[in-house]
Amino acid sequence: MPAGPLTSVGIGDDAAVVGAPSGSVVAAVDMLIEGRHFLRDWSSAYDVGVKAAARSLADIAAMGAVPTALLVAFAAPGTLSARWPADLADGLAYEAARAGAGVVGGDTARADSVVLSVTALGDLVGRSPVLRSGARPGDVVAVAGPLGHSAAGLALLSAGVGDRGTAPSGPLPAAPAAAQGAPATLVAAHLRPSPPYDAGPEAALLGATAMIDVSDGLVADLGHVAAASGVRLEIDSAALVTGGPLREAAAVLSELTPSGGTDRGDSPPALALSWVLTGGEDHSLVATFPASAVLPPRWRVIGEVRTGSGVTVDGEPHAGAGGWQHFR
Amino acid sequence: MPAGPLTSVGIGDDAAVVGAPSGSVVAAVDMLIEGRHFLRDWSSAYDVGVKAAARSLADIAAMGAVPTALLVAFAAPGTLSARWPADLADGLAYEAARAGAGVVGGDTARADSVVLSVTALGDLVGRSPVLRSGARPGDVVAVAGPLGHSAAGLALLSAGVGDRGTAPSGPLPAAPAAAQGAPATLVAAHLRPSPPYDAGPEAALLGATAMIDVSDGLVADLGHVAAASGVRLEIDSAALVTGGPLREAAAVLSELTPSGGTDRGDSPPALALSWVLTGGEDHSLVATFPASAVLPPRWRVIGEVRTGSGVTVDGEPHAGAGGWQHFR
Numbered sequence: 001m002p003a004g005p006l007t008s009v010g011i012g013d014d015a016a017v018v019g020a021p022s023g024s025v026v027a028a029v030d031m032l033i034e035g036r037h038f039l040r041d042w043s044s045a046y047d048v049g050v051k052a053a054a055r056s057l058a059d060i061a062a063m064g065a066v067p068t069a070l071l072v073a074f075a076a077p078g079t080l081s082a083r084w085p086a087d088l089a090d091g092l093a094y095e096a097a098r099a100g101a102g103v104v105g106g107d108t109a110r111a112d113s114v115v116l117s118v119t120a121l122g123d124l125v126g127r128s129p130v131l132r133s134g135a136r137p138g139d140v141v142a143v144a145g146p147l148g149h150s151a152a153g154l155a156l157l158s159a160g161v162g163d164r165g166t167a168p169s170g171p172l173p174a175a176p177a178a179a180q181g182a183p184a185t186l187v188a189a190h191l192r193p194s195p196p197y198d199a200g201p202e203a204a205l206l207g208a209t210a211m212i213d214v215s216d217g218l219v220a221d222l223g224h225v226a227a228a229s230g231v232r233l234e235i236d237s238a239a240l241v242t243g244g245p246l247r248e249a250a251a252v253l254s255e256l257t258p259s260g261g262t263d264r265g266d267s268p269p270a271l272a273l274s275w276v277l278t279g280g281e282d283h284s285l286v287a288t289f290p291a292s293a294v295l296p297p298r299w300r301v302i303g304e305v306r307t308g309s310g311v312t313v314d315g316e317p318h319a320g321a322g323g324w325q326h327f328r
Numbered sequence: 329m330p331a332g333p334l335t336s337v338g339i340g341d342d343a344a345v346v347g348a349p350s351g352s353v354v355a356a357v358d359m360l361i362e363g364r365h366f367l368r369d370w371s372s373a374y375d376v377g378v379k380a381a382a383r384s385l386a387d388i389a390a391m392g393a394v395p396t397a398l399l400v401a402f403a404a405p406g407t408l409s410a411r412w413p414a415d416l417a418d419g420l421a422y423e424a425a426r427a428g429a430g431v432v433g434g435d436t437a438r439a440d441s442v443v444l445s446v447t448a449l450g451d452l453v454g455r456s457p458v459l460r461s462g463a464r465p466g467d468v469v470a471v472a473g474p475l476g477h478s479a480a481g482l483a484l485l486s487a488g489v490g491d492r493g494t495a496p497s498g499p500l501p502a503a504p505a506a507a508q509g510a511p512a513t514l515v516a517a518h519l520r521p522s523p524p525y526d527a528g529p530e531a532a533l534l535g536a537t538a539m540i541d542v543s544d545g546l547v548a549d550l551g552h553v554a555a556a557s558g559v560r561l562e563i564d565s566a567a568l569v570t571g572g573p574l575r576e577a578a579a580v581l582s583e584l585t586p587s588g589g590t591d592r593g594d595s596p597p598a599l600a601l602s603w604v605l606t607g608g609e610d611h612s613l614v615a616t617f618p619a620s621a622v623l624p625p626r627w628r629v630i631g632e633v634r635t636g637s638g639v640t641v642d643g644e645p646h647a648g649a650g651g652w653q654h655f656r
Contacts, residue, residue: 014460020350024345109359120343
């Protein structure tokens with residue numbers, strides 16, 4: 001596996017040695033468990049590798065740090081094909097390389113189902129970490145990367161739209177065979193999230209006061225920032241992107257089932273908005289910046305920081321703060 | 329949880345930030361899986377925490393590095409008592425503190441059985457890492473810490489000697505209630521390994537040319553050093569400590585069963601020697617040093633490095649190189 005530019009000792013000794021030029025290391029661990037975070041019927045091994053790497057690497061970017069390395073613990077049943085771990089490793093290495101990191105260590109074991117634990121390391125490049133606790137009234141709230149795409153992709157898969165059939169693998173993400181257009185894009189976003197890693201250090205350079213990656217849903221994750229910072233975060237729903245592929249997918253689902261693919265009977269626009277506000281696993285980055293910050297176009301302003309507590313959408317507290325539940 | 333002296337951001341944000349004064353970080357990950365690496369009937373949650381931490385921290389010490397931090401991923405069934413994860417966390421924190429490290433990050437999930445993945449980080453204090461590949465003919469082989477104690481403890485538990493009854497927990501390792509003397513010591517060594525972490529950086533200072541921790545068994549782990557270094561490692565069985573508690577435990581087992589608690593019909597001295605040569609999970613440190621090195625008493629010379637390949641005991645290749653199999 002490619003070990004990354006900062007790796008001096010990779011896989012094969014008791015431990016890896018990875019450069020930490022800033023004199024400190026940023027580290028995060030995330031688990032991915034079969035049946036809870038992914039289904040082998042829907043996700044190829046390569047997909048699972050990409051998703052597992054993305055979850056941990058996005059945590060590093062959300063501190064404003066540059067990812068440097070992954071360590072992977074992997075347990076699986078003995079009945080798994082030999083190809084599965086090899087494809088998984090390819091997916092992990094692909095996503096690590098996309099973030100500029102290498103896979104430097106690992107451990108394997110037997111278990112009744114597939115369990116992955118991925119630890120990501122990163123470097124702050126001499127800057128202070130961007131914590132959840134620095135948002136101040138008057139700051140703006142901005143997001144880099146898509147929102148709701150993974151949730152829409154999961155809804156499509158659950159409704160049988162975009163069933164990928166034979167799971168593809170290989171070095172490049174490919175659209176599922178059975179899906180076309182917007183559904184294909186969204187299913188791919190669910191199976192292989194693509195966080196904008198370099199937006200994390202960029203946000204730190206731009207003076208971000210707080211940052212988090214959207215793993216549990218926009219409202220839920222902004223709730224963590226609001227609580228840590230002691231502020232209220234107000235979201236302007238008109239600033240959220242709910243058209244395009246999301247609206248198209250919501251329309252497809254509403255044609256399939258009277259309830260729009262959900263139990264809530266949402267109209268397509270309401271369904272698209274609910275994906276954006278509560279959908280998890282896009283691992284886009286949401287940050288707060290001083291109002292004076294000049295943000296590049298990929299940072300879309302979606303709200304502002306006010307005094308108070310919690311998260312409000314168009315001035316009303318939002319009920320979706322419970323967070324993303326993966327599969328039921 | 330105590331976060332350790334080098335931790336600037338601990339649990340609660342997207343990632344932890346830990347000092348890496350040397351400008352690089354040493355990192356290793358290990359999994360601990362219920363039914364394979366431990367049984368909840370035998371190990372308390374506190375024991376499991378100690379063992380999981382020790383496995384990963386010993387890998388850091390085996391590089392000659394000083395442990396700084398642990399990140400813990402933990403999955404468990406919903407039926408587990410609330411007390412179990414709390415006791416586990418106490419065990420992890422106890423062993424981390426013993427190594428000078430803090431628990432800085434974590435993730436939790438649901439799974440059908442208990443699965444732990446522990447990532448340990450460390451700092452080289454400005455020195456080069458001690459790899460497996462540096463052993464040279466003429467070097468001596470020396471070990472710090474006990475060998476075979478964990479294996480003997482497992483044999484005793486398997487034979488019903490030293491069944492700990494109600495599993496104790498709490499801040500200090502306690503001997504199992506039902507065992508006394510040597511059996512109690514050995515059962516405790518199995519349940520709560522106690523690697524000599526500071527012997528790792530000490531070995532680096534003393535000029536160690538190669539090092540590994542004994543997780544799979546002495547012969548098996550020295551086999552990794554021999555292969556990586558392109559040398560033969562010759563062990564002098566007379567230099568190994570097979571008396572004391574090991575001989576006592578072997579005698580207890582031979583009284584219980586004609587076969588000495590094994591299928592091999594070993595005599596007590598042969599059983600004690602087999603624990604020392606092939607028993608895993610003591611996480612003692614074994615290293616090679618130039619013959620001119622002046623070693624402190626806790627580094628016991630047990631052999632020497634010669635030209636050739638593999639591991640020999642008293643000049644003969646040893647069959648126990650397959651390694652430690654945990655439970656069957």
